[in-house]
Amino acid sequence: MKIAQIAPLFESVPPRLYGGTERVVSYLTEELVNQGHQVTLFASADSVTTAELVACSTRALRLDASVRDPIPHFMLMLDEVRERAEEFDVLHFHIDYLHFPLFRPDATRILTTLHGRQDLADHKGFYLRFDDMPLVSISDAQRAPIGRANFVATVHHGIPLDLHRPNLGAGGGGGYLAFLGRISPEKRPDRAIAVARATGMPLKIAAKVDKTDEAYFRETIAPLLEGPHVEFVGEINEREKSEFLSEAGALLFPVDWPEPFGLVMIEAMACGTPVLAFRCGSVPEIVEDGVTGRIVETMDEALCAVPQVLALDRRAVRRRFEERFSAARMARDYLRIYRSMLRKQDAPQEDLAEDSLAEPSLLSPISDAKYREGAEKRAADLA
Numbered sequence: 213m214k215i216a217q218i219a220p221l222f223e224s225v226p227p228r229l230y231g232g233t234e235r236v237v238s239y240l241t242e243e244l245v246n247q248g249h250q251v252t253l254f255a256s257a258d259s260v261t262t263a264e265l266v267a268c269s270t271r272a273l274r275l276d277a278s279v280r281d282p283i284p285h286f287m288l289m290l291d292e293v294r295e296r297a298e299e300f301d302v303l304h305f306h307i308d309y310l311h312f313p314l315f316r317p318d319a320t321r322i323l324t325t326l327h328g329r330q331d332l333a334d335h336k337g338f339y340l341r342f343d344d345m346p347l348v349s350i351s352d353a354q355r356a357p358i359g360r361a362n363f364v365a366t367v368h369h370g371i372p373l374d375l376h377r378p379n380l381g382a383g384g385g386g387g388y389l390a391f392l393g394r395i396s397p398e399k400r401p402d403r404a405i406a407v408a409r410a411t412g413m414p415l416k417i418a419a420k421v422d423k424t425d426e427a428y429f430r431e432t433i434a435p436l437l438e439g440p441h442v443e444f445v446g447e448i449n450e451r452e453k454s455e456f457l458s459e460a461g462a463l464l465f466p467v468d469w470p471e472p473f474g475l476v477m478i479e480a481m482a483c484g485t486p487v488l489a490f491r492c493g494s495v496p497e498i499v500e501d502g503v504t505g506r507i508v509e510t511m512d513e514a515l516c517a518v519p520q521v522l523a524l525d526r527r528a529v530r531r532r533f534e535e536r537f538s539a540a541r542m543a544r545d546y547l548r549i550y551r552s553m554l555r556k557q558d559a560p561q562e563d564l565a566e567d568s569l570a571e572p573s574l575l576s577p578i579s580d581a582k583y584r585e586g587a588e589k590r591a592a593d594l595a
Contacts, residue, residue: 213550216300217263218254218293220307221285225259226274229447230394230420231325232475236369236542237306243372243543252300268292286310297321302550312342320557323549325367326350331357331470348549351494354472365549368497369473370542371482375450378484378530381459387461388414389518390485391466392448392476395421395429400471403490405436406511406590407464411518413441415464418456420447431471458483462505462521465489466514474498476504481533484526488517504529507559 223231226238233565237253239263244251245262257267261443268289273279290311297318299301305311305324315322325348339347341363349355349366362586391404399418417437421429437444447457456461463480471493478498480487487505489495499505505524506517 213554214250214252214299215244215294215550216252216254216296216301217244218289218305218307218311219256219259220273221255221256221269221282222274222290225255225261226450227251228258228275229449232473233306235475237325239369239371240543240546241541243539244547247543248545249547251328252296254289259513266292267297269379282561283450292315294329295321302553309338309345312345315347316342319346320553322346323348323364323521323546323553325343325356327471327472329470330354334398338419346549346553348546350473351497353470353493353497357470358477362570364552365545367542368480368537368546369475370537370539371475372539373450373482373534376454376479376482377458378482378526380484380526380530386461388416388460389464389478389488390457390460391415391417391419392453392456392463392479394423394425395433397428397432400466400468400490401433402436403466403468403514404464404509405433405442407488408441408468408512410515413461413518414442414443415441416456416460417443418445418448418464453479456481457485460485462518463487465495467492469493470493470593478533478537481529481537484530486521486524486526486529487522488514500532504532548570 217237219225219237220233221235223538225234227234232564241251241253241261251263252266253261253263254266254268256269256272258271259265266458269285273282273285279285286307293303294314301321302433303315303322305322306327308328309324323346326352335358339358343362345362346364347362349363350369352366355363355438373438389408391401393399395401402586404415404417422478436442445511457480463485465474465477467490469492473494477487477489481504487499487503489499491507491509499507501507506521508514
C-alpha cells in the first residue's frame with residue numbers, strides 16, 4: 213500500500229526532545245515500513261526515517277528562532293502534498309483540520325487523526341460542516357464532546373516494544389516520583405510537588421516550558437522548587453527519558469484538563485513504572501486501576517494511593533503495556549482502517565465506519581460549563 217503520513221512541523225519526526233504527536237507519527241511510519249508498505253513522510257528536514265522523506269521546512273519550527281508564524285510553512289507543505297496526492301492510496305494527516313477545505317474532494321482517501329483536545333466550543337460546528345472527512349480519535353474521551361463528527365475508530369497510541377528497557381525491580385531503584393512532560397496549568401506540576409512534599413518522597417521534574425507558559429513557570433512553579441524533595445531536571449531526550457522513567461518508583465500524572473491520550477503514561481508502563489493519575493480525559497482508558505497504576509480524584513486520595521502504587525507488580529505493568537500499547541498493534545489498527553477506505557473507493561455507498569474498528573462506547577459529554585471554561589483557555593498546541 214502507498215501511504216502518505218503528514219506530520220506537524222513544530223518538531224522533527226521523531227522529536228529531539230519533547231513532542232508527542234511527532235513521536236507517534238514516527239512510530240507509526242517506521243512500523244508501516246517494517247510491514248512492507250511504501251510510506252512517504254511529509255515533515256521537517258531534520259526528521260529521521262526509513263520512509264521517503266519530503267522536507268517541508270528546513271528544521272523543526274519550534275527550534276527555529278527565525279520562525280514567527282507557522283501557518284505559511286504549513287500551507288507550503290499542504291501544497292506539496294496536494295501536488296503529489298495522486299501517488300498515494302491513503303493520505304493520513306496529523307495536523308488537526310488545516311487540510312479539510314483543500315482535500316475535501318478526495319475525502320475517501322483522506323484520514324485525519326485528531327491529537328489535541330476537542331472540547332472547545334469552536335469545534336462543534338466545524339466538524340459538522342465537514343462531516344464527510346473520516347476522523348480517528350486517540351481515546352474515547354477525546355471524541356465525546358464532538359460525538360456527532362465522522363469518527364470511524366478510536367486508535368490508542370503505541371510505541372515500539374524495544375524502545376525502553378524496563379526496570380522490574382521493586383520500587384524502580386531510584387526511590388523517587390517522576391513528573392514528565394510540559395510545565396503548564398493543565399498539567400498541574402504544582403499537584404505533583406504537593407504530593408511529593410506531603411509524602412516525603414523525592415520528586416524529579418523533567419519538562420519543557422513553552423513561551424506561553426513562561427509566566428506560569430516563573431510565578432507559580434519556580435517558587436515551589438526552592439523547598440526540599442523537588443529537583444527540576446528540565447527537558448530531556450529519548451535516551452534520558454528511558455532511564456528517568458525506569459528508575460522512578462512511579463509516574464505522577466496529575467492533569468486537570470480533558471487529556472486526549474497522555475503518551476507519557478504508556479512510556480512509563482513500558483519501563484515497568486506504574487502511574488498515579490487523576491481521573492481526567494483518557495486516564496481511565498489507559499490506566500488499569502490496581503494493575504498498571506492508581507486513579508484518583510482528589511489530593512487526599514492521591515496521598516493515600518502513593519504507597520499502593522509503589523507496591524504494584526512492575527512485571528505486570530510491563531506485561532499489560534506489551535499486550536495493549538505496542539506500535540505493531542497501532543499499525544494493525546490503522547491498516548484495517550486504510551483497507552476499509554480502499555474498499556469504500558470501490559464501493560462509495562458503503563459506510564466506512566461499518567468496516568472499520570468497532571465503535572467504542574462514548575463517555576458522558578462534557579458539561580456546558582466545561583465548554584465555556586475550555587473556550588476561554590488557549591487552545592492546546594499540536595504537539
